[in-house]
Structure formats: C-alpha cells, structure tokens
Amino acid sequence: MRIVCQKCAAAYAIDDRLITAKGVRAQCPRCRNLQLVRRDSSAVPSGDVPAAAPRPASSAPPVADDLFAELGGPAAAAPTEVSSAHGRAAKPAADLFADFGAPAPEASAAPGVDPFASLGDSPGSGSGDPLLDFLGPAPTAPPAPVARMSPGPGAVPVSVMPPAAAAPAPSRAAAPAPAAAAAPKSATMGCRTCGKSLLDPFDQALGICDGCRQRESAGGAAKAAPAPAPAASADFLPPLSAPEEGGGESLELASRTSPAPGLASEPRSNPRAAPSRVASGVRSGSAEKQGARGSSGGRWALVGGLVLLVAGSGVAGFFYLKHQEDQRLRAAAPPPVAAIPEAVQQVLPRWKLKYLMLEGTSQERLAEGQAQLARDERFAYAEAEESFQQALLLDPRSDEAISGYTQALALGRGPGLDDASFAEASSLVEAAEVRAGRTPGMLLAHANLLLTRFRQEELLKRAKELAEESLANAQATAAQKAEAHLVLGRVYLSSSGALAHQHFDSAQKLAPELKRIQYYRALAHESAGEYRLALETLRKRLAADPRDWDSLATTSRIYQEVGEPDEARKLYEERVKADPEELRALLPLAVLRYQSEGSPAVGVRELRALLKSRERYSARDVAEVLVHLAAAERALGNSDAALKAAEEALGSSADLPEAHLQVFLVALEQRDAAKARKHLSGIQGWLGDRALEAVLEGRVLLLEKKPAQALERFTEASTRDDRRLDAQLLAGVAAAGAKRREDAFRVLNQALRADPLRLEPRALVTRFWMRPSDTVRGVEDIILALAENADDPGPHLYEGLLRFHQGDLDGADRHFREVLESDSNNAGAMAYRALIALQRGNASExxxxxxxxxxxxxxxxxxxxxxxxxLAEGKQVEPAKRSLREALGLSPTLLSAKARLAQLEVPQRRADARAQLVSVVGLDPAYLPAKRMLYLLER
Structure with missing residues (x-):
C-alpha cells in the first residue's frame, strides 16, 4: 500500500499484511513523521504473499529519472550490452538494486517479477502519480552512485545510481506510453550460475537469472535453508506499532553476499539505526537469499554494534562531563542565602535609630560581644547586648548575633527584664533555632532567657528541657555543657538545694574559670537559709576579684536583708578607698541611706553631691542618680522635688522605667489621673512583678472613676500573688466605690483575718523603690460611704484596717474606737487596737x-x-507559744505567727526552729523578719 506523508508529502509503501484491523503507525523516511495508516478496502487481503504478476514482453523499462517507477508502472527488460571486464552489465540509471551483485538471467528465462506490482497501479493504466511531481526534473547526467540506507529493520547500505541529469523529466501524469519510452537498458551484469546477461532489474538485484533461481529453489528445498527476509527500501517503511497492541513486528532482512560501499545517504532519505532482529516470514520484492547475505550481515551487524557502542560511549561521556561540570559549579557557587525572618525584620528599623553611625563589620562586633560576655560581669552584659545588636544590624542573617544578644540580655537584666524585651528576644531566638538548627549555644541562650521568669513553672520546665537537650548534643563543648549544668542548677534553686549544688559541682569541673558558678552557688546557699555559707562563698569570690560588682552587690543585699546594713556599707567603703571616683561604689552608699538605714535626708545630700560631678559620668549614670534622688525626696515628703528629679532623668533617658515609676507615684499622690496614665505605660512589663503592675493599673482606674474595672485588676493581682494584702484592701475600696456593699465587706473581712504584719512582698534593695504603704495611699474615706447610719460599725472597722496598713496609727485607732462605741465586743477592732498599743510600747493596754x-x-x-x-514581748514564753499555735491552727498562712513561734522555740528545739524559719523564707523570700532570725540563729 502506498502512503503519502501528511507533513512533507513524501510517498512510500508498506506491506498490506502488516496493517491490522485497527491500523498501524508508519514513519516517514524523510521527515520521520508518524501517522496512523488504516487498511484500504481495495487493498490486497493480508493473507499469504500474492504471486508476482508476470511482466508483459512489450513493457518498457521505467523512465530513467523516475525513482518510483517500479512501484506503480510496468517494468520490461530490454537487451543491453555486456561488460567484458567483469562479465557484468552496466547498471541502469534508475535501478535501485543494481549493486546487489547477482548474475543476470538468460534472455530466454522467464520474465522478471516486479516486487511492487501488486501495490500500485495496473500495468496498463498509463496514468502518472501526481504525488511525486515535487521531485522536479531529472538531472542531465547521472551522478556517481550513492549509498542508500533502507529504513527497515536490519537494513544495510545499498549502492544506488541516482537519476541522470541530462534532461528534465516529465511528470508522471504526463509520461508517454510504454512504447515511446526511453531506449532499453543494456545488461550490466551476468548470472552468477550460468553467466547469462541479466536484463531484468529484479534478476540483476538478485544476481541470478530466473531459470537458475528456479533450479536452486527446487534443489535447495532439501537443505531446509532459512526463508529469506525482506530488505526494506527507503520507500517501504515497516510500521512502528499498531494502536493498542504495543508495536508492530519488525522485519528481518536477509544478508547480502558482498557489503555495500559506504557512501553518503541519498538526499531524500535519512539513514536509520537497525532495530533488533525479529524473525518474520514476510518477503519483499527486493529480498535476497539468506545464504547469499550471511557473511556480509554479520560484519554489518558488528559494524552497527561498534557504531552504537561508540555513540553510546560518546553520549555517556558527554553527560558525565556535564555532570562533573555541574558539580564543580555547585561547589564553586556560594551557599544559598537564607531569608531574613520576620522577627529580625521587625527589630532592625528600631535598632537602626539607636546606632546611626555604624562602622566595621559584623564579625568585629561579634568578637567584641563575645569578649564582653567572657568577662562574666553584670555591667559588661549591657555592653555585650549593644555589640550583638550592632552585629545583627550589619548582618541580619547572623544567628550568632541573635544567640549572643539573647544570652547577654538574659544574664544582664535577669528578673528585671521587661515583658516587651522578653517577647522580642523569644521571637528572635526561636526564629534563629529554625534557621540555624537547635545548636547547643542557641538552646542555652533560650534557656537563660526563660529563667528570667523564674516564678512561672511552665517556663522553668522548658528551660530544664532545653538544658538537658544541649547536654545530650554530641557537638556541645565543655563550656557549653558547663553552662547547661548552670541552667539546671538555677532551675533547682527554689525546689532542691541538693540538686542545685550537684549541678554547680559538675559545672565547676567542666569550666573552673566560670565566675558565675560561685555566684549561683551562693544563691543556692541563700535560698536554703544558709546565709553564712552564702556570704563566705561571695567573699572568696571578692578576694579573688575585688572588682566583681555582681558578687559585691549580692553580698551587700544579703547583709541588708538580714538586718546588717553596716556590713554592707563597709564593703563599698573599701572599694571607694581603692577608687574614690568609682560611681558603682559611691552610688550604693547613698542608696543605703534612704532604703535600709532610714535616713532619706542624708541620702538626698549624698546624691546631690554626686550630681555636682556629673560631667565625669555618662548620661545613663546621671539619670540613675537622678532617679534615686527622686525616690529619696519622696521618702522625705518632697513630692515637687521628686517630680523635678524624675523628669530630668527622663530628659536624659526617655526609656528609663524607674524614672517613670517615680513620676507615676507622685501623680497618684497629687491625684493627677492623666499623668499617672501616661507614665503607667512606661513601667508596664518592667517591674518583673505582674501582680504589682495590676495593682498600679487599678489605682489609675480608681482615679479615673472606674471602680468596676479597678476591682477586676485588684482581683487579678490577688489571684496572681496571694501574699498581696494591699490588693485585697484595694479590692474592697473599689467595690465600695462601685456601691457594692456586700462585695466590699466580704473582701475586707478576708483582709481583716490576714497577716497584719505583712502588707505586701517588697524588695528592700531595688531600683524600683517604693515606700511600704505607697500602693494603698490616697484611697481614704471611700469605705465610709457605705455606712447606712451613724452607728454602723462595719465601714469604720474596715476604714480603720486601711489606715492601719497605711501607717496612720492614730487614724486607725480613732476608727476602731468608733467601732467599739457601737459594738463593744468587736474582736477585730480590739485585736488591732492591741497591735497598735504594742507598737507604741504600751504593754499593759x-x-x-x-x-x-x-x-x-x-x-x-x-x-x-x-x-x-x-505575751512574747512580756517574756511569757509558754503562754505565747500556745496563743501562736492557736493562731496558726486557724490560719496557717500567718507567717508572722510562724516566725515568732520559731524564734521562741530556738533555745529548746533549735533544729525545729530553723526548719520552720526556712519554710517561711521559702514561702515568702521577701519576708525579712524570718531572714533576720535565721542569720542570728547561725551566728
């Protein structure tokens, strides 16, 4: 069946028997286009091979320039001249099979068989093929033979004589009748058996005449020679595959006797690689005998295999070299740049405002920060914090800068770290953990940050997990493992002194030079009530490094909390002798005057003396001095002077929270709600005590005439810290302001039954200094508005309770007397009057x-x-013990009763007394009377 390519209009033929009912896919030999070919209803059925039709004697050979004449027109053999040199006839100009080397048959032999007679037009049709007109005129002179590669399976090159270029060839549509065809072709070769000249192109292609072929066929049947396989020409392309059948059969080509010359392929056909050989019984009109091709086919198969091997090696080498080049480029290319986390992008604009003139590189700032951290001093941590901020500004992708910044922030500020900075540092270190991985250094910085919130059990648990994970990391260094043990020891400070010391010992073995080990070991002794051991540890550290300001400050604080401010003063006076202009020694001496020694006037004088030399100090140091001056002025009752000093401090450092606190407290005294609200935002998140912040916010709401909202804040504060008696009193005041009598009396009755000697937990040495009664000042007479009549004792009872905790003993005693005039058996009023008389020294009353x-x-x-x-004051020990035990039986939270009872039992039961005092300090580390008793007990 003849096929016309749908893409390039080239014509080629395929065997009808290969076309299945569903069709096959055929590939064009010129453009390699694949198209679906279906069976023509007029084609020969795909049964056995049809017999070749005999050629009429009068048929003329095809036109010399028509390469496809043998496909559709009649073919006749004409007498030709025999070459004397090789006994072979010259090849016709258009004979496609002239180089097959078969001898020509005799003239009297049966006419040759046209192998494609059954595929095209009938012999006598005479009509041309208009599809082949695109080939154009034939060349005037026949060029040299070229090698033509058949695209069929197992194809080998075939020598082909292209059409002569003597004159342009007419189209097939206008071809003359066979009688008027060109002159008959002469014989170019003889039969290889009998030597006769072969005139028929098919006989010439086979190299044997028809008679000898018939005799060899009959004689070779007994030899059971393999059936010859068809050799497909460039115009007879086997189908590639049938639809839905996985591919058509390949045709096995028979071998040739002699190899074809290795010439270039014909211009209109491309060579194809030989596919795998599959046995087939299909015979083409150009097939040769199997025996005649055996040796040549093997050599060509070997050549084809070598070609494939060379080509495959070349392709493999190309891809190998390309792979090596890609590997080299990837190795030489810089690593991919990680994206800047959103947490880093949020802090960079604000930090840039702090450091407008940045110089140097990020690595230089990192080295500075690491050196400052290595000093292991609280004042060096602030410098390290700034260095790491600058390093991150210079390189926002530096995870080391984030780790160092978090470490410096946590160790430098400690529990005083504000909530905003804590949240910011948490987001930074978490983003760095995602980007750089959970490295030991990053985990330990995160753990130290969590320890700044040591009152929150969940954060302590997370810090413990991070430290344990860093210890288990195989990449952790000895210094990092020591830091992990320090974190674990700090976690156990408040729960297990033995475990804390165990981890500190492990850290000491890994990093003996780490200064903070002794510092935290002293804190462990302090939390266990072992003040003597704590002070000895710190003094050893000071002996090794007298300028260890952290150890010096902690030693001074312990001395002040146990009631020995003179010992604290001696420490700083020794430092002043060594360095008379050292502000870190001069300022604590002035602060001692108004915070511990109760001499605010002396403190004001010393602080003003420091300000006379302010040019020697930095702006931040001057602002710190001004803040303490404001606190001392407030202790003296000079609110205006205090306000002036605090505002001047804010002028030097606008973000100083302790200055905002002093202005806020003055605004409360002056009942200036707007100013109080303004400065409240400057202290929120900085005090390290969420309950205290809720109390201060409630005070502002009371000033703003919002008692219901204030009640919510005071209730929140009492829930967060049940030690805050001031929050209960203020909740009663807020309920009274909201005209909720029952709620006010219920809350105030709880305050009446609470510990009267402990208003609030308060740090003795702090930069956020407040007087003991600052939180409850300025709310007088609000409760009295609840009185239903002049004889109503309730409002006077609770107003007297409020005045008692304000320190106004005269006003409190007056209100309690009012209660007893209306209710002579009021136990609460008589109990508090007894406490007032005791403080005044009137023992009998x-x-x-x-x-x-x-x-x-x-x-x-x-x-x-x-x-x-x-009774204890009157030296009646046993009756006093009985009364105190009864009080504890009714209210176990009365820490003053527990501490006084332990003090009375020291002579007889020293160990039990110490255990009770340690439990008091554990419940309230700010309960200074118990600390004083423990210190005296050890001494």
Whole structure:
C-alpha cells in the first residue's frame, strides 16, 4: 500500500499484511513523521504473499529519472550490452538494486517479477502519480552512485545510481506510453550460475537469472535453508506499532553476499539505526537469499554494534562531563542565602535609630560581644547586648548575633527584664533555632532567657528541657555543657538545694574559670537559709576579684536583708578607698541611706553631691542618680522635688522605667489621673512583678472613676500573688466605690483575718523603690460611704484596717474606737487596737485588749496572734507559744505567727526552729523578719 506523508508529502509503501484491523503507525523516511495508516478496502487481503504478476514482453523499462517507477508502472527488460571486464552489465540509471551483485538471467528465462506490482497501479493504466511531481526534473547526467540506507529493520547500505541529469523529466501524469519510452537498458551484469546477461532489474538485484533461481529453489528445498527476509527500501517503511497492541513486528532482512560501499545517504532519505532482529516470514520484492547475505550481515551487524557502542560511549561521556561540570559549579557557587525572618525584620528599623553611625563589620562586633560576655560581669552584659545588636544590624542573617544578644540580655537584666524585651528576644531566638538548627549555644541562650521568669513553672520546665537537650548534643563543648549544668542548677534553686549544688559541682569541673558558678552557688546557699555559707562563698569570690560588682552587690543585699546594713556599707567603703571616683561604689552608699538605714535626708545630700560631678559620668549614670534622688525626696515628703528629679532623668533617658515609676507615684499622690496614665505605660512589663503592675493599673482606674474595672485588676493581682494584702484592701475600696456593699465587706473581712504584719512582698534593695504603704495611699474615706447610719460599725472597722496598713496609727485607732462605741465586743477592732498599743510600747493596754479580743472572737486568728505577740514581748514564753499555735491552727498562712513561734522555740528545739524559719523564707523570700532570725540563729 502506498502512503503519502501528511507533513512533507513524501510517498512510500508498506506491506498490506502488516496493517491490522485497527491500523498501524508508519514513519516517514524523510521527515520521520508518524501517522496512523488504516487498511484500504481495495487493498490486497493480508493473507499469504500474492504471486508476482508476470511482466508483459512489450513493457518498457521505467523512465530513467523516475525513482518510483517500479512501484506503480510496468517494468520490461530490454537487451543491453555486456561488460567484458567483469562479465557484468552496466547498471541502469534508475535501478535501485543494481549493486546487489547477482548474475543476470538468460534472455530466454522467464520474465522478471516486479516486487511492487501488486501495490500500485495496473500495468496498463498509463496514468502518472501526481504525488511525486515535487521531485522536479531529472538531472542531465547521472551522478556517481550513492549509498542508500533502507529504513527497515536490519537494513544495510545499498549502492544506488541516482537519476541522470541530462534532461528534465516529465511528470508522471504526463509520461508517454510504454512504447515511446526511453531506449532499453543494456545488461550490466551476468548470472552468477550460468553467466547469462541479466536484463531484468529484479534478476540483476538478485544476481541470478530466473531459470537458475528456479533450479536452486527446487534443489535447495532439501537443505531446509532459512526463508529469506525482506530488505526494506527507503520507500517501504515497516510500521512502528499498531494502536493498542504495543508495536508492530519488525522485519528481518536477509544478508547480502558482498557489503555495500559506504557512501553518503541519498538526499531524500535519512539513514536509520537497525532495530533488533525479529524473525518474520514476510518477503519483499527486493529480498535476497539468506545464504547469499550471511557473511556480509554479520560484519554489518558488528559494524552497527561498534557504531552504537561508540555513540553510546560518546553520549555517556558527554553527560558525565556535564555532570562533573555541574558539580564543580555547585561547589564553586556560594551557599544559598537564607531569608531574613520576620522577627529580625521587625527589630532592625528600631535598632537602626539607636546606632546611626555604624562602622566595621559584623564579625568585629561579634568578637567584641563575645569578649564582653567572657568577662562574666553584670555591667559588661549591657555592653555585650549593644555589640550583638550592632552585629545583627550589619548582618541580619547572623544567628550568632541573635544567640549572643539573647544570652547577654538574659544574664544582664535577669528578673528585671521587661515583658516587651522578653517577647522580642523569644521571637528572635526561636526564629534563629529554625534557621540555624537547635545548636547547643542557641538552646542555652533560650534557656537563660526563660529563667528570667523564674516564678512561672511552665517556663522553668522548658528551660530544664532545653538544658538537658544541649547536654545530650554530641557537638556541645565543655563550656557549653558547663553552662547547661548552670541552667539546671538555677532551675533547682527554689525546689532542691541538693540538686542545685550537684549541678554547680559538675559545672565547676567542666569550666573552673566560670565566675558565675560561685555566684549561683551562693544563691543556692541563700535560698536554703544558709546565709553564712552564702556570704563566705561571695567573699572568696571578692578576694579573688575585688572588682566583681555582681558578687559585691549580692553580698551587700544579703547583709541588708538580714538586718546588717553596716556590713554592707563597709564593703563599698573599701572599694571607694581603692577608687574614690568609682560611681558603682559611691552610688550604693547613698542608696543605703534612704532604703535600709532610714535616713532619706542624708541620702538626698549624698546624691546631690554626686550630681555636682556629673560631667565625669555618662548620661545613663546621671539619670540613675537622678532617679534615686527622686525616690529619696519622696521618702522625705518632697513630692515637687521628686517630680523635678524624675523628669530630668527622663530628659536624659526617655526609656528609663524607674524614672517613670517615680513620676507615676507622685501623680497618684497629687491625684493627677492623666499623668499617672501616661507614665503607667512606661513601667508596664518592667517591674518583673505582674501582680504589682495590676495593682498600679487599678489605682489609675480608681482615679479615673472606674471602680468596676479597678476591682477586676485588684482581683487579678490577688489571684496572681496571694501574699498581696494591699490588693485585697484595694479590692474592697473599689467595690465600695462601685456601691457594692456586700462585695466590699466580704473582701475586707478576708483582709481583716490576714497577716497584719505583712502588707505586701517588697524588695528592700531595688531600683524600683517604693515606700511600704505607697500602693494603698490616697484611697481614704471611700469605705465610709457605705455606712447606712451613724452607728454602723462595719465601714469604720474596715476604714480603720486601711489606715492601719497605711501607717496612720492614730487614724486607725480613732476608727476602731468608733467601732467599739457601737459594738463593744468587736474582736477585730480590739485585736488591732492591741497591735497598735504594742507598737507604741504600751504593754499593759496591749495585754488587756488582746485578752478581750480572744474572749470575744475565739475563731479570729488575728486575736490569737495579737495575744501571742503581747505575751512574747512580756517574756511569757509558754503562754505565747500556745496563743501562736492557736493562731496558726486557724490560719496557717500567718507567717508572722510562724516566725515568732520559731524564734521562741530556738533555745529548746533549735533544729525545729530553723526548719520552720526556712519554710517561711521559702514561702515568702521577701519576708525579712524570718531572714533576720535565721542569720542570728547561725551566728
């Protein structure tokens, strides 16, 4: 069947028997286009091979320039001249099979068979093929033979004589009749058996005449020679595959006797690689005998294999070299740049405002920060914090800068770290952990940051997990493992002193030069109530390094909390002798005056003396001096002077929270709600005490006439820290301001039964200094508005309670007297009057009032507490112990009763007394009377 390419209009033929019912895919030999070919209803059925039609004697050979004449027109053999040199006839100009080397048949032999007679037009049709007109005129002179590669399976090159270029060839449509064809072709070769000249192109292609072929066929049947396989020409392309059948059969080509010359391929056909040989019984009209091709086919198969091997090696080498080049380029290329996390992008604009003139490189700033961290001093941590900020500004992708910044921030600020900075540092270190991985250094910085919130159990648990993970990391260095043990020891400071010391010992073995080990070991001794051991450890550290300001400050604080401010003063005076202009020694001496020694006037004088030499100090140091001056002026009652000093400090450093606190407290005293609200935002998140911040916010709401909202804040503060008696009192005041009498009396009754000697937990040495009663000042007379009549004792009872905790003993005693005039058996009023008399030194009145209170209210713990304290003051030890035990039985949270009872039991039960005092300090580390008793007990 003849096929016309749908893409380039080239014509080629395929065997009808290969076309299945569903069709096959055929490939054009010129452009390699694939197209679907279906069976023509007029084609020969795909049965056995049809017999070749005999050629008429009068048929003329095809036109010399028509390469496809044998496909559709009649073919006749004409007498030709025989070459005497080789006994072979000259090849016709258009004979495609002239180089097959078969001898020509005799003239009397049967006419040759046209192998494609059944595929095209009938012999006598005479009509041309218009599809082949695109070939154009034939060349005037026949060029040299060229090698033509058949595209069929197992194809080998075939020598082909291209058409002569003597004159342009007419199209097939206008071809003359066979009688008027060109002159007959002469014989070019003879039969290889009998030597006769072969005139028929098919006989010439086979190299044997028809008679000899018939005789060899009959004689070779007994030899059972393999059936010859067809050799496909460039115009007879086997189908590639049938649709839905996985591919058509390949045709096996028979071998040739002699190899074809290795010439270039014909211009209109491309050579194809030989596919795998598959046995087939299909015979083409150009097929040769199997035996005649055996030796040549093997050599060509070997050549084809070598060609494929060379080509495959070349392709493999190309891809190998390309792979090596890609590897080299990837190795030489810089690593991919990681994206800047959003947390880093948020802090960079604000930090740039702090460092407008940045110089140097990020590595230089990192080295500075690491050196400052290695100094292991609290004041060096602030410098390291700034160095790491600058390093991150110079290189926002530096995870080392984030790790160092978090470490410096956590170690330098400690519990004083504000909430905003804590949240910012948390987001930075978490982003760095995602980008750089959970390295030991990053995990330890994160753990130290979490320890700044040591009152939150969940954060302590996370810090412990991070430290344990860094210890388990195989890449952790000895210094990092020591830091991990330090973190674990700090986690156990408040829960298990033994475990804390165990981890500190491990850190000491890994990093003996680490200064903070001794510092945290001293804190462990302090948390266990071992103040003597804590002070000895710190003094050893100071002996090795007198300029260890952290150890010096901690030693001074312990001395002040145990009631030995003179010892604290001696420490700083020694430092002043060594360096008279050292502000870190001069300023603590002035602060001692108004915070611990109760001499605010002396403190104001010394602080003003420091300000006369302010040009020697930095702006930040001057602002710190001004803040302490404002606090000392407030202690003296000079609110205006305090406000002036605090505002001047804010002028030097606008983000100083301790200065905002002093302005805020003055605004509360002056009842300036707007100013108080403005400066409240400057202290929120900085105090390290969320309960205290809630109390201060509630005070502002009371000033703004919002008692209901204030009540919520005071309730929140009391829930966060049940030690805050001031929050309970203020909650009652807020409820009274909201005209909620029952709620006010319920809350105030709880405050009446609480510990009267402990208003709030308060740090003695702090930059956020407040007087003991600052939180409850300025809310007088609000409770009195709840009185239903002049004889109503309730409002006067609770107003007297408020005045008692404000320190106004005269006002409190007056209100309690008002209560007793209306209700002579009021146990609460008599108990608090007894405590007032005891503080004034009137022992007899105190004893009588306490006895009446116990008689009137045996279920009131404050009454038993007052009686126990009065009896202990009168040296009646055993009756005092009984009263104090009764008070503790009614209210186990009365820490003052527990501490006084332990003090009375020291002579007989020293160990039990110490255990009770340690438990008091554990419940409230700010309960200074118990610390004083422990210190005296050890001494």
């Amino acid at each position: 105190a004893r009588a009032l306490a006895a009446r209170a116990v008689s009137a209210g045996r279920q009131l713990p404050v009454a038993h507490l007052a009686q126990g304290l009065v």
